[in-house]
Amino acid sequence: MEVEISRRRFLQGSVALTVVGGTMAGTTALFSEEEKASSASPRVPKTVTTKTGTGKAEEIPFLCGMCVNKCAGFARVEGGIITKLDPNPYFPKSRNMLCPRGNAGIQTAYDPDRLKYPLVRIGKRGSGKYKRVSWEEAYDAILNGTKLFKGLKQILDEEKDNRATIGYCNGEGLSKEGFETLVGQKLGSPNYVDEVSICLETAGGGFFATLGVYPEIDFEHSDYLIISGANRAEAIITPDTMDMFKRTKGRGIKTVCIDPRFTNTAAKADKWLPVNPGTDLAFVLAMTWVVFNEKLQNEAFMKKYGVGYEEYKKHILSHKYTPEWAEPICGIKAKDIYTIAREFMNAEAPVYYPGRRSIFSPNDYQLRRAMAIFQALSGNIDKKGGYIYGNPIILPPEYVNAPIYAQAKPRFDTEGIAFPTLKSGSWIVFRNMILEGKNPYPVRVMMMRKHNPMMSVPNTAKTRKFLEKMDLNVMIDILPSDTAMFADVILPEASYLERTSPVKSYGFLEPAIVQRKAAIKPLYETKEPEVIFKELAEKLAKPLFEISKKYDKDLQEQIKLRGEEKVFEEDGWNLADAWEKPVHEKNKEIVEKAFGPKAWEILDEKGVYYPHMEEYHKQLNPNEFQYYPKNRRFYSTMGDKKRVICKYDHLATRGIDPMPTWHDEWKFSVPEGKFRVITGRHAQFTQSGTTNNAMLRDLIPTNYLWINKGVAKKMGIEFGDMVEIKSEVGQGKLMAYPTEKIAPNQVFMLHGFGSESRGLELAYGNGANDAAILKDDIEPVFGAAVMHSTNVEIRKV
């Protein structure tokens, strides 16, 4: 006997509903029930999970899109339905594994709340009132507007073809470059912001400035690990997570975890040291002092590769960054600092884990520099068991014929930033300067894709005002996110399992190229991003060319000289020419040209290719594969080209310390009665993009507020009690989780919850949105968001 259990019935019985009470029951969905029912399709499974069959099935190689990490897998497709996602044993980066999110990708593709067809706003912004339209009508609304909003044509005409009036943003992913090509290069907007300035910009920047690389780690051969801030057991990164935890717990890698809260990574460490938030730099400087004071460093290595090395030594010793100095600042005992510094330098292959996390404190750039130099003092760089530069496979660059817009103004988001990045800018500074009227010209359009600034950029109230200020907002996405609800036109994209994506190269030590292939055709009326880019470009090209002709003197001159048709085609004004070939065909062309037809055959079938793959790749046991034999891995590739920039004079020209230096303004303190709020990730969740995933929501029903047990007791707060968390910029409500895993003056909440979009049945009204609570502080080097500087009040409600 078989009983069909619908998603809806599952929900009615789920823990999630009972804990958040009425919020979900009252959802007025973006689409009516009737529309939901009529969208039922034989291409969508009837039940949430589908037992795999024993009959005929296709196995299509894909690259996971549930987070930024990119693991490879095979999608099992039975009768046109994806029934299972399995790991791909050919990809050296993800080593035959899929994490819980990777496994739950099916639920994202088949999410009943998917954006199914193009929508045009018919109600007030944010009201969620949209009309279903055809693709042609949607493109037309972007170009010509409706009676509720202006279109690109009118706006650009009014702005005299200043293309910088268009801002755009995009989240990480394989089709990101295509969107940058469309809006940046083809439409001519310089005002681009993305996840970089709200993520790990200073980590990459600090390591690059110091070592010339943001390295990989060879965990297979390392024997000592300091992991500070990063939480690899819960924020899974391949291959680090897999390689690291096979050897912790007395099995090869002695592990010291530095984190304000006791994470799952701490649970796997030999030592956990709760550091005061934002003070890791004092810890590293003090360890560096111990090393210099006791002459534990690899002096020959530093003499050879260090730049400004002697000055750095003097700098550390003369500032007297002793463990006794650091103890009251970072909260780590002096004797522990001595021990760890000595153990690290005495280890065979020690690693100070470079990171990968968002920016927590304004000194993060200097922290990364100090970490990189500390690692270099051991000499364990560009070698087995250490930091790896490796030998990444370089794919041939793509040429885009971009028109030059004489009227386009440059970007302006530079206030308070020493080294503004021209490419991805600063989300916070860009947004805030516009809100404060500091923009030198009007920014009136936001073109957005796969990005949810309402829940990812600190201070949601400001993001809301920013989006409301625009004359035209366009969103390309798969789900009706909080940000999508501010769009005037919504274009529904195919999810990662429904599209073939441009080939990519990954890995330093064991490099490979990968191709994501569509497991199924785009569901409903959705389209692959590259098809959307092309069609939109086709729609916009001629009418916007007319605007440029009106204001662009250079263009007028060229037309006079060479004729309109020639200029349009040759100078890139034909916006769609960047997408002449479908992605799969283009991939074939690129790979065959670079590596030959055999390489393409392997890549197309297995999803992965690297030179000598057929010879090198073999299964070692039921769980492990060899990708490259050890003597073919790229452990050491830099030779004498390595540099360790201890003193970086260029920084001083813009007021940034040329050597990592502590400033007392970074000391951690919380006023009596308040808490410092810290945020983070979980293995079963990526960000706001996964909160509506039924499978994952089954594992984590909501985000709880971690609060110290003793403190909670005093406040009369028990597990499951609803509490209000309030900062100077915003507030939220969520349930309490009293625990000993966090300090008395801190609270922790998972990122990505607290959605306000009624189109998301599972995510709406569930938990609290950390972006609404966090202050919009920036760090001084790139203007990137600082996540852990906000104090909050907690109150039982």
Next chain:
Amino acid sequence: MARYGMALDYKNCINCKACEVACKEENGVLLGADKHRIWVGVNEIEGVWPNLSITSSSFLPSQCQQCDNAPCEEVCPTHATYYDENGVVRVDSDKCILCSYCMNACPYDARYVDDRTVTVDKCTFCSDTRLARGLTTTACQNTCPTKVRTFGDLDDPESEISILLKTRDHFSLKANLGTEPKLFYLT
């Protein structure tokens, strides 16, 4: 014919629950907190901040222990629970009457009610899905990021699991009950 068992290098476990999700997707297990064939046991940490006992915080991946002497099979009045030809403890949906004796008898709490098939269901070592297709790994083993599990034939002295059990110390859960589990925890 084989005698399937599983070795768990449980210290690798980071409690990410990839196994749980893979199991549900592979075997069509329903969602809901009480519907699972596989889980990770977590001990709430001991101590008072900041003096916490790291060793008290352990993750113990678990599932049906595939006992050679299974209490759930013994108590089943309709013989719905049976040993298949590979020694895997299975359930025949058609015979199950939901009496739940097996749920009470199982010392590992490994049986649950599947509302769709109306059966007190359990882990099958993916016998009717992956193994039936000729694969040699279970969904939970195959997907695990830190490779906790090794599944294989205990009767084959050359199998990876046999070698592991010969060369590594291991224990079984509640071995004193005489259930003779075929899940082995490596130390």
